[in-house]
Amino acid sequence: MGKVYLIGAGPGAADLITVRGARLLAVADVVLHDALIEPAMLDYAPKARKIAVGKRCGKRSTAQHFINKQIVDAAREHGVVVRLKGGDPMLFGRADEEMRALEAAGIEYEIVPGITAALASAASLRRSLTLRGVSRSVALATHSRAADSAEIREQVNADSLVFYMGRDSAPEIAQQLMDAGRAGSTPVAIVEACSTPRERTLTLTLEGLAAGDAQLWLDPAQPSLLMIGDAFAERVLMSEPRADDSSSAASGERALRVA
Amino acid sequence: MGKVYLIGAGPGAADLITVRGARLLAVADVVLHDALIEPAMLDYAPKARKIAVGKRCGKRSTAQHFINKQIVDAAREHGVVVRLKGGDPMLFGRADEEMRALEAAGIEYEIVPGITAALASAASLRRSLTLRGVSRSVALATHSRAADSAEIREQVNADSLVFYMGRDSAPEIAQQLMDAGRAGSTPVAIVEACSTPRERTLTLTLEGLAAGDAQLWLDPAQPSLLMIGDAFAERVLMSEPRADDSSSAASGERALRVA
Structure with a gap:
């Protein structure tokens, strides 16, 4: 044996x-x-x-x-x-x-x-799934056609949400999350064929996802991952840390440049 | 550069x-x-x-x-x-x-x-984080002392829950989850120093965790992971699949042995 x-x-x-x-x-x-x-x-x-x-x-x-x-x-x-x-x-x-x-x-x-794809996709996007002051938890889920918005809220809730195999139901997931109270402006990132030569990424909002904005972009032949939450927003850059800056009051230095 | x-x-x-x-x-x-x-x-x-x-x-x-x-x-x-x-x-x-x-x-x-430790710990435990008919989602979280049970329910909810860095607040996490409606009989697995020569595992229930049953066992010098949910229950074995069994009615063959 x-x-x-x-x-x-x-x-x-x-x-x-x-x-x-x-x-x-x-x-x-x-x-x-x-x-x-x-x-x-x-x-x-x-x-x-x-x-x-x-x-x-x-x-x-x-x-x-x-x-x-x-x-x-x-x-x-x-x-x-x-x-x-x-x-x-x-x-x-x-x-x-x-x-x-x-x-x-x-x-x-x-x-x-x-x-798992959530970690590799976060690496590709250069967005941390958890983020101090923004996201303390991550839920990894699939979407069930049987689920309604109450169930999405009850069953899957965390600061960052990652849906596996959610391509075809992406607008439905987005609508249910908005019905359950997530803001339409919540950032969404989609990573397709993560880490392969065919990798592509798309960023939009929950509202856009609900409106079907991603559906034409998505390739049905490739695996894709939906990442939803404020942790996936564009990063506002802070100025370079200085050796003599020992306080955490560096927020006053924000350069407000967008990554 | x-x-x-x-x-x-x-x-x-x-x-x-x-x-x-x-x-x-x-x-x-x-x-x-x-x-x-x-x-x-x-x-x-x-x-x-x-x-x-x-x-x-x-x-x-x-x-x-x-x-x-x-x-x-x-x-x-x-x-x-x-x-x-x-x-x-x-x-x-x-x-x-x-x-x-x-x-x-x-x-x-x-x-x-x-x-990440959640995946390696699931491998060590031989328990899948997601499980057909039992667990469709996983939340990865840390515990904040500021959180109350309402917040745990709102912020972190999924079929399987994994808490990183939860050693000292394990009884509190368990109590909050029970207050939020999780059954005291919910299986809990703790994996310490996962994948190292010092790896140890402990299985108990949410009720036991709340009562502090794990605290003496836990080694403060090692990282540990709390895994909570029905997916971490002992596995009931089914008999060996047969070549001629093409239906999914194999449930009648359950041998009711425990892993």
């Missing part, structure tokens, strides 16, 4: 996998990977048989069931089996189903975390 | 940094690192001068001000400057202050994301 490693591939760029993940790929006998994994990522695994197993989003239970079986079967034949998943396995990754299947089959496994 | 890389070191283990981060450390001239960085992480940077700059948590504004100046000064003298921060720079990392200082000084910089 082999051992299975559920590895987070990160947001896309091959070098945003962890060192541990890359080292395990180098010794893997089999790699079962999401179809959306960037091809360059698989170069870390020269000796492995690579098997594409379903899409990251929108796969049905029966497909997941078949993936589980493929992983278990691979572990019965090979020593090092890697299940390579986009992003992080524990966040919108359906790792639970795969862990259950491995536990039921008595197969040893380990989880290797990956950079 | 050099270029500055704000790099997330990840949760602790040296091999949980990204490949990109490790490669940049290898060519760095100077590394300004959080004091809490694991020493093995610095082995990636054999040729760099290493400077410990303040603790990850609890540093004061003036200290941050001095760190900003050190980064800017280093970039004026060296080609490749790495600012190595625990976890991810964009999440409770005060990257904003450093980005502002670099922008004000006209210094080129780039952010390299890191594995």
Whole structure:
């Protein structure tokens, strides 16, 4: 019996996998990977048989069931089996189903975390998800068509909101957030195909998002992330810190330049 | 003028940094690192001068001000400057202050994301932060002493809650969440020193956390993460999936074993 490693591939760029993940790929006998994994990522695994197993989003239970079986079967034949998943396995990754299947089959496994898109997108945007005096909390969520605005308020609330797989329902999410009391002027950033050569970003407001302003811009073939909150506003630059400025009264020095 | 890389070191283990981060450390001239960085992480940077700059948590504004100046000064003298921060720079990392200082000084910089403790802790616990039918959203937050239970409900709400730097206020957080309507039986997992040789985990209930049951167990010298929600419950195992079971009616096969 082999051992299975559920590895987070990160947001896309091959070098945003962890060192541990890359080292395990180098010794893997089999790699079962999401179809959306960037091809360059698989170069870390020269000796492995690579098997594409379903899409990251929108796969049905029966497909997941078949993936589980493929992983278990691979572990019965090979020593090092890697299940390579986009992003992080524990966040919108359906790792639970795969862990259950491995536990039921008595197969040893380990989880290797990956950079989730929210972190990589914040890096691309150069906007911190948390921001002193502005944002102390972040919610990571998906949108359910069944949710109404009351539910969005109850279920998902934080200073910064990040919606995964929200492309098609972006106007609906924005409207529900405004109905729940968020200002129409709240900044929104959308990052598409984060960290890949196809990466694009769009900034607008919640009101604009609700009006559908992003929908023509969005590419249905690429993953995208909606980031909503005051932390995603344009940054007002402060003047350079001075060595002799030991007080925190530097706000008087604001240059009011926009990043 | 050099270029500055704000790099997330990840949760602790040296091999949980990204490949990109490790490669940049290898060519760095100077590394300004959080004091809490694991020493093995610095082995990636054999040729760099290493400077410990303040603790990850609890540093004061003036200290941050001095760190900003050190980064800017280093970039004026060296080609490749790495600012190595625990976890991810964009999440409770005060990257904003450093980005502002670099922008004000006209210094080129780039952010390299890191594995945040919530993801690494979920991997250690083998519990998915999101879980079909149980948890569709995750909030990442810190606790403010100024917050009351109404604020916790309003500001931070999601199916899974993760509190960073919540050790000392853990009973207070738990009590506020119960006051705001969370069941006392809600599962809680605490992961301390995640991914390091000192890693420990404790599972209890929200009621137990409120009663102070975790406080004697917690080590004040280690970082810890509070994870609260039904997604952190013990897993009830299902029997092994069968090749011929193409329906999703496998729930009838539940073996009711506990992980």
